[in-house]
Amino acid sequence: MENLIELVKNLGLSDKAAKIYVAGLELGEASVQQLAQKSGLKRTSLYYILDELIDSGILIAAKTGKKIRYIPEQPETLLKIIKERVSNFEGSVKILEQTTRHTNRKPRVYFLFGPAGFKQVWDMILKANDKEFRIITEGENFLDYAKEKYILNEIIAKKKKLGVRSRQLIIDSHYARTIVAKDIQENRVSKFLPSSHKLPFTEIITESIVAFISPRFNNMIFIVENDAFSKTRKSIFETLWQVTK
DSSP states (O other), X not given: OHHHHHHHHTTTXXXXXXXXXXXXXXXXXXXXXXXXXXXXXXXXXXXXHHHHHHHTTSEEEEEXXXXXXXXXXXXXXXXXXXXXXXXXXXXXXXXXXXXXXXXXOOOEEEEXXXXXXXXXXXXXXXXXXXXXXXXXXXXXXXXXXXXXHHIIIIIIHHHHHHTOEEEEEEEOOHHHHHHHTTTGGGTEEEEEEOTTOOOSSEEEEOSSEEEEEOOTTTOOEEEEEOHHHHHHHHHHHHHHHHHOO
């Protein structure tokens, strides 16, 4: 019975609610007294939980004369109810995200490491719903964290699918020119910075976050999540963009 209770709790029910539901399944149809005995709960504590289960559609209250009997919905029906709730929530996610964006959040700094951190950065960037991001890079830094195949098949492919564009300031090199040659097919516009400059950190700028990615041997990635900081870095990028041929 304990295993069944744990399974039901995974659907979001409290410990007591799960005990009552499992007891109801075993009894089939029961009174409050029978549910209390079977679940091991006090009868006085059952009433508000029963009301909650009934309102959720998990239990049915059948009245015969003055007596009320409680009948549990079948597990398949319970699963359907849970799926409907998830579906309804999915339909509201965008509204909730819009609400979050308009909330005055405190600035945050995240420190990440290694290939897993590199992939997490791109998840954050591509989930930001921005239609454009800006990048300043030497170009080869990414290969320290992920193979070129992953960058093309996962990051670039998802970027194109979402219709996200990018503008890039990249240090001139033979490898950089192979990247820039694919600008059109990868939704990107690039300009070359002089090869005499060095950019050990790659910087990626969105409307709300700025990510800094070091070469792999430094193994440090950090993200600043703050609208004002993003605006500042974006202004610096635009100044560089205008003076770069």
